[in-house]
Amino acid sequence: xxxNEIKELKKKLFSTQKNGYDKLGEKDLAAMEDYCRDYMAYxxxxxxxxxxxxxxxxxxxxxxxxxxxRGMAVKPGDKLYRCNRGKAVMLAHxxxxxxxxGVQIAAAHIDSPxxxxxxxxxxxxxxxxxxxxxxxxxxxxxxxxxxxxELHGVVALKDxxxxxxxxxxDKGDPKLVITDxxxxxxxxxxxxxxxxAIPAETLNLLLGSRPIGGEEDTGRVKxxxxxxxxxxxxxxxxxxxxxxxxxxxAANACDIGLDRSMIGAYGHDxxxxxxxxxxxLLDLEATPAKTAVCMLADKEEIGSDGVTGMQSAAxxxxxxxxxEAQGAALRSCYEGSFCLSADVTAAFxxxxxxxxxxxxxxxxxxxxxxxxxxxxxxxxxxxxxDAETVAYVRGLFDRSGVIWQIAELGKVDAGGGGTVAMxxxxxxxxxxxxxxxxxxxxxxxxxxxxxxxYETYKGMAAVYRAER
Numbered sequence: 406x407x408x409n410e411i412k413e414l415k416k417k418l419f420s421t422q423k424n425g426y427d428k429l430g431e432k433d434l435a436a437m438e439d440y441c442r443d444y445m446a447y448x449x450x451x452x453x454x455x456x457x458x459x460x461x462x463x464x465x466x467x468x469x470x471x472x473x474x475r476g477m478a479v480k481p482g483d484k485l486y487r488c489n490r491g492k493a494v495m496l497a498h499x500x501x502x503x504x505x506x507g508v509q510i511a512a513a514h515i516d517s518p519x520x521x522x523x524x525x526x527x528x529x530x531x532x533x534x535x536x537x538x539x540x541x542x543x544x545x546x547x548x549x550x551x552x553x554x555e556l557h558g559v560v561a562l563k564d565x566x567x568x569x570x571x572x573x574x575d576k577g578d579p580k581l582v583i584t585d586x587x588x589x590x591x592x593x594x595x596x597x598x599x600x601x602a603i604p605a606e607t608l609n610l611l612l613g614s615r616p617i618g619g620e621e622d623t624g625r626v627k628x629x630x631x632x633x634x635x636x637x638x639x640x641x642x643x644x645x646x647x648x649x650x651x652x653x654x655a656a657n658a659c660d661i662g663l664d665r666s667m668i669g670a671y672g673h674d675x676x677x678x679x680x681x682x683x684x685x686l687l688d689l690e691a692t693p694a695k696t697a698v699c700m701l702a703d704k705e706e707i708g709s710d711g712v713t714g715m716q717s718a719a720x721x722x723x724x725x726x727x728x729e730a731q732g733a734a735l736r737s738c739y740e741g742s743f744c745l746s747a748d749v750t751a752a753f754x755x756x757x758x759x760x761x762x763x764x765x766x767x768x769x770x771x772x773x774x775x776x777x778x779x780x781x782x783x784x785x786x787x788x789x790x791d792a793e794t795v796a797y798v799r800g801l802f803d804r805s806g807v808i809w810q811i812a813e814l815g816k817v818d819a820g821g822g823g824t825v826a827m828x829x830x831x832x833x834x835x836x837x838x839x840x841x842x843x844x845x846x847x848x849x850x851x852x853x854x855x856x857x858x859y860e861t862y863k864g865m866a867a868v869y870r871a872e873r
Contacts, residue, residue: 425770425808425856437859440684441668444858445658447680448670452574452653453557454492454703454713457515457676461494461683461701462486468687470496473723479730482692487723492516492703493713495723498689498869500696505733507741508696508724510834511682511865512715512825513748514705517672518542518847520549520608520652522556526645527612529627536581536610538652542706543822546603548848553580554610558650560640568638570648573655580655581610610652654849661852667769668858673851675705677858678747678840685865696727697869705748705825715825721832736833744836745798745868746788746826747861750774750812752842752853760819767812767842769853772860774812775799776838781821788830790837798837805867808860812842839864 407415429437447464451457465486473485483499493515500508520538528535536556540546555573562568573580585603586594594602616625617632634640640648658670679701686699704714711717725735753766767774777795780787802809814822830836841861844852 422771422810425772425860428808429856433859437855440859440862441855443684444677444680445668445670448658448672448676451515451676452555452672453519453651454516455559455649456557457679458488458492458494458701461515461679462488464683464687465494465496470687473497473726475726477730479727485727489703489713489717489719493719494699494701495720496683496686496699496701497723497727498686498693498697499727500693502695503733504696504728504731505737505741506695507738507743508698509693509868509871510698510700510742510744510829511685511747511868512700512702512744512829513679513682513746513840514675514702514709514715514825515679516542516703516706517653517674517676518544518706520554520610522558522645522648522650522652524646524648526650527627527631527642529624532616532626533614534612534626534630536612536652537606538608538610540605540608541651542847544847545599546605546608547599549608550583550585550603552849553582553655554652555655556581556610556650556652558648560638560644560648560650562640562644562647568640570638570650581612581652583608584611656850666856667852667854669850669852671849671851673841673843673853674749674846675747675840677843677853678749678861681841681858681862681865682745682747685862685869688866689869693869694872698724700825702825708823709825709828715828739833742834743794743797743868743871744826744829744834745865746824746829746836746838747840747865748779748824748826748838749840749843749846749853750776750838751814751846752844754844760815762813762816765811765813766815767810769842769844770856771810771842772808772857773802773839773864774810774842774857776812776814776824776840779814779822779824779826779838781823782818786821786823786827788826788836788838790826790830790835794835794837798839801867801871802864805863805870807864807867808856809839809864812840 450460470484470486486496523537526536560568613630617629654671661667661669702715704711709715778787778789826838841857
């Protein structure tokens with residue numbers, strides 16, 4: 406039996422992380438449930454980056470945020486936003502200190518893996534009508550067959566107008582689906598690796614089977630589908646060329662587990678962190694010491710490229726416009742800023758323990774996961790935060806009562822992944838990755854812990870309130 410001296414020494418020197426439920430009181434649990442209920446509604450309203458951006462603006466305007474126009478006067482307490490082409494949102498609550506002293510940033514992304522329609526998607530084969538798709542992001546193709554899907558997006562017409570498309574989300578709407586091979590005829594398919602069992606060119610959305618016209622006519626099912634689309638949206642087949650239409654899972658967010666301790670939904674990656682960053686900003690009651698900035702970016706799942714991605718100059722333009730309003734230099738602002746790159750991490754799954762390194766894995770119900778580095782194998786694609794930055798966040802979270810854990814995305818040679826952290830760090834902004842652990846990441850239906858969602862929100866709030 407260990408002596409009291411050894412027990413005390415271990416207590417003093419050893420890491421003693423606990424399950425978050427051993428730390429929360431009844432009031433915390435009630436607040437957690439309220440927060441998660443709102444988060445689930447946010448998920449259901451924003452299944453694409455455009456829908457998510459629109460819901461973000463709705464919530465922000467309800468809290469007094471207004472559009473920021475270049476040249477506007479800016480003073481402490483102002484609540485401002487700018488939307489980048491309807492697909493990314495930047496928000497700022499102006500602080501007491503001049504922007505030359507830096508800002509406190511939480512940056513997340515609101516795009517998720519999905520299926521995009523090709524520019525010429527509609528075709529008929531064997532008297533069935535289909536849409537051809539091109540998958541977006543790192544999804545596993547076999548997971549997207551035989552599940553109900555919705556279609557959302559816009560069709561931009563030559564006259565400059567834009568048509569909003571929504572098929573499958575409203576009550577009574579039909580759903581779409583991608584078919585798969587029956588097991589009776591799937592012997593050869595079953596021999597293939599998961600990555601190649603479902604070729605990308607077979608991810609075709611089934612649209613209809615009822616023909617119009619007479620027996621002598623051709624393309625009757627395709628024509629029937631196009632007629633329905635024209636009647637509802639006023640579009641023709643040529644208009645698909647200038648459309649952004651995305652197929653996403655039709656399931657809404659729901660409680661998971663008999664104890665209702667988890668949330669299952671499409672798009673946790675990374676709207677679970679995006680909502681935490683947004684909600685923490687909207688919940689700021691007092692004017693913060695330093696300006697609090699929330700960046701909700703697009704295109705992270707394909708490398709953060711493009712005009713709405715984190716590598717775009719849009720964020721720099723927003724920040725430079727804010728700085729100019731206070732006579733501050735952008736470079737000085739960045740030098741004094743801190744960014745929490747808020748993105749999900751992999752939750753340890755005992756069913757696939759062989760790809761995790763237990764001592765450095767994130768676990769459900771242990772709080773927000775701090776990731777010193779992401780990237781792949783030799784840290785490729787990581788910002789790799791320094792020791793001082795990690796210590797700063799540890800101290801900030803401990804002082805604020807945030808439950809946190811250390812996180813790494815699996816074994817070193819098992820793979821890896823990236824976030825927006827490196828693009829913030831490349832701007833000379835001190836940056837650290839942190840986020841919610843997720844089971845079944847990038848699947849059409851992911852799972853997170855309610856406790857981890859709430860602690861991530863608390864972590865974002867602590868960052869915004871920090872004075873340095």
